[in-house]
Amino acid sequence: MNDPPPFAISGSTGLVGSALIDSLSADEIPALRLVRGERSPAPNEALWEPKAGKVDAARLEGVEVIVHLAGKHIAGERWTPQVKQQIVDSRVNSTRLLAETIASMDRKPRVFVCASATGYYGNRGDEPVDETSPAGEGFLAETCQQWEAACQPAWEAGVRVVQLRIGIVLSPKGGALEKMLPLFRWGGGGVLGSGDQVMSWIALPDLVRAIRFVAGNDAVHGAVNATAPQPVSNREFTKTLGAKLGRPTxxxxxxxxxxxxxxxxxxxxxxxxxxxxxxxxxxxxxRFETPDLGSALDQVLGKGR
Ligand SMILES: NC(=O)c1ccc[n+]([C@@H]2O[C@H](COP(=O)([O-])OP(=O)(O)OC[C@H]3O[C@@H](n4cnc5c(N)ncnc54)[C@H](OP(=O)(O)O)[C@@H]3O)[C@@H](O)[C@H]2O)c1
Structure with missing residues (x-):
């Protein structure tokens, strides 16, 4: 039998997952995709159905790094009570399923890297927060706490766990920036609300590098903020994006x-x-390739902005 690939990735069709797959494949590192649905899996796929609590654990045996990025999009639909429950369940139940699966494996991975979000900290005004800061309040903060806690079975089984508290991911291919770009290009961009709220962002290429960095660094464990070192107010973000696009805001x-x-x-x-x-x-x-917003926008928007 062939050796298992070093990485297994859930949510591999999403914004972050597909960029991670591209980055690994550029370095000729194979990855197993955890895919949902009922069909025969391709050689680089393992089936799972997190809603039904099912995963093909045998295919994960011997994988070194499991990166869990799957979860229902948080801004895809209005937050009805049902949608909020799906947002929570798609993260917490899937994380617990993978963590319990890892705990039961004979050849466990070296590390379980699980997405979380800066929503953990809630609404904090201008107060700087780091990984030692307490959780905030509200739906997103509570969701992130449950999401991170669901990793516990892997941790208790002696596997290194990293919960990446990801900020606003900047890419023209998805997420918040993709939504903003048409409006800003048309000249309809502007501050949101007071404009004072702080945006903790990270460029997609740096996030992919950070995932690979924590996967390979045995000293890193627990909560890790995946945000650039220079967060900005929404006013500053708006001004910078407008200037990069040469459009009024x-x-x-x-x-x-x-x-x-x-x-x-x-x-x-x-x-x-x-x-x-x-x-x-x-x-x-x-080391961040793009620690400041100007260089990050230059990188992700490229010349054809
Ligand atoms: N993008 C951001 O700005 C940002 C910020 C903070 C945190 N995060 C977190 O980072 C992770 C990756 O983000 P992303 O931007 O790549 O997300 P994304 O583009 O929305 O992709 C998430 C993937 O999760 C899977 N998925 C969708 N609905 C699901 C459901 N109901 N149950 C289980 N899996 C489902 C899908 O992959 P498959 O169809 O392949 O299963 C989807 O492609 C997410 O957990 C997200 O919450 C993202």
């Missing part, structure tokens, strides 16, 4: 209009913020 979106249009998610996703600092990554020696 005179069209503010008042808080009441955002709440009317988006409902409950407007506050935690757009109007609240936190100044999240990547202390653990920096302490461990990780």
């Amino acid at each position: 005179w069209a503010p979106a008042p808080a009441f209009a955002l709440k009317l249009a988006m409902g409950e998610m407007a506050e935690p996703l757009l109007l609240h913020g936190s100044r999240v600092l990547p202390h653990r990554l920096e302490e461990a020696g990780f």
Whole structure:
């Protein structure tokens, strides 16, 4: 039988997962994709159905690194009670399933890297927060706490666990920036609400490098903020993005209009913020390619902006 690939990745069709797969394959590192659905898996796939609590554990035996990125999109639909439950379940149940599977394996991985989010810290104004700061309040903070706690079985089984508290991922291919770009290019960009809320962001290429860095660094474990070292206010973000695109940003979106249009998610996703600092990554020696927003936007938007 062939050796198992070193990496297994859930959510591999998503924004972060597909960039991670591309980065590994550029270095000729094979990866096993955890894929949902009922079909015969390709040689580089393992089937799982997190909703039903099923995973093909045999195919994961001998994998060195499991990176868990799957979860229902948090801004895909209005937050009805049912959608909120799906957002929680798709993260917490899938994480527990993988953590319990890891605990039961004969040849366990060296490390379980599980996504979490800076939503853990809640709405913190301008106060700098690092991995030692307490959790905040609200739906996202509670979701992140449950999500991280669901890794416990892997940790108890002696496997190194890293919970990556990811900030706003910058890429023109998905996430918040992809949504903003058409409006900004048209000249309709502007500050959201007061514009004072702090945006803790990370460029997608640095996030992929950070995932590979924590996977390969045995000294790193527990919560790790995956954010660039220079968070900015929404006002600063708006000004910088407008300048990079050569477009005006005179069209503010008042808080009441955002709440009317988006409902409950407007506050935690757009109007609240936190100044999240990547202390653990920096302490461990990780170097950001794009630590400031200007260079990050130059990198992700490229010349054809
Ligand atoms: N992008 C950001 O700005 C950001 C910020 C903070 C945290 N994060 C977290 O980082 C992780 C990766 O982010 P991303 O931007 O790559 O997310 P994404 O593009 O939305 O991809 C997530 C992937 O999860 C799987 N998925 C979707 N719905 C699911 C469900 N109901 N149950 C189980 N799996 C489901 C899908 O992959 P398959 O179809 O292949 O299973 C999907 O491609 C997510 O957990 C996200 O919450 C992202």
